[in-house]
Amino acid sequence: MKNAFILLVVAVATIFIASCKKCHQCQNQATVCRLAKYDTTLTILIYSQNLSEQYYLEYIDSLTSPSLGWICKDTTSNYSEQVCESGTSDAALVNEKAKGLICTP
Numbered sequence: 343m344k345n346a347f348i349l350l351v352v353a354v355a356t357i358f359i360a361s362c363k364k365c366h367q368c369q370n371q372a373t374v375c376r377l378a379k380y381d382t383t384l385t386i387l388i389y390s391q392n393l394s395e396q397y398y399l400e401y402i403d404s405l406t407s408p409s410l411g412w413i414c415k416d417t418t419s420n421y422s423e424q425v426c427e428s429g430t431s432d433a434a435l436v437n438e439k440a441k442g443l444i445c446t447p
Contacts, residue, residue, distance in 0.1 A: 368438045368445040369422035371398065375405050375414040388414075390442030391421055398442050 371390035376383055390398040405412035425445060427434050438445055 363426045364447070365424055365426040366435055366438075366445040366447055367422060368425050368443040369419040370443055371395075372417045372419050373402055373414050374417045375402070375412045377410075377412045387417070389420065390444075393442055394440060395442045 373388045374385065375388065376385050378384075388398065388401060392398075393401060402414050404410065406414050421443075423438075423443075425434050425438050435445055
């Protein structure tokens with residue numbers, strides 16, 4: 343009887359732990375790029391959620407290449423969301439990272 347009670351407690355604890363929600367705060371990366379030509383300055387804002395993280399970084403690298411000459415600097419994030427998952431599945435978190443967001447617990 344004592345063993346059955348211990349098994350029941352362990353089973354309930356396992357179900358409880360597996361159903362806990364893990365939440366992460368996700369936000370985008372933002373970069374402002376400028377190009378000065380003669381009497382005009384062009385400015386563009388680039389946000390990571392509009393591209394994947396890989397393309398975001400590649401786009402900034404291409405703009406700052408010597409042939410194009412843009413000057414880019416990080417700026418304040420303008421988008422955040424909370425992503426919560428239950429159990430051990432990280433699918434939602436992987437999807438947010440694929441969208442170019444940086445997530446922290």
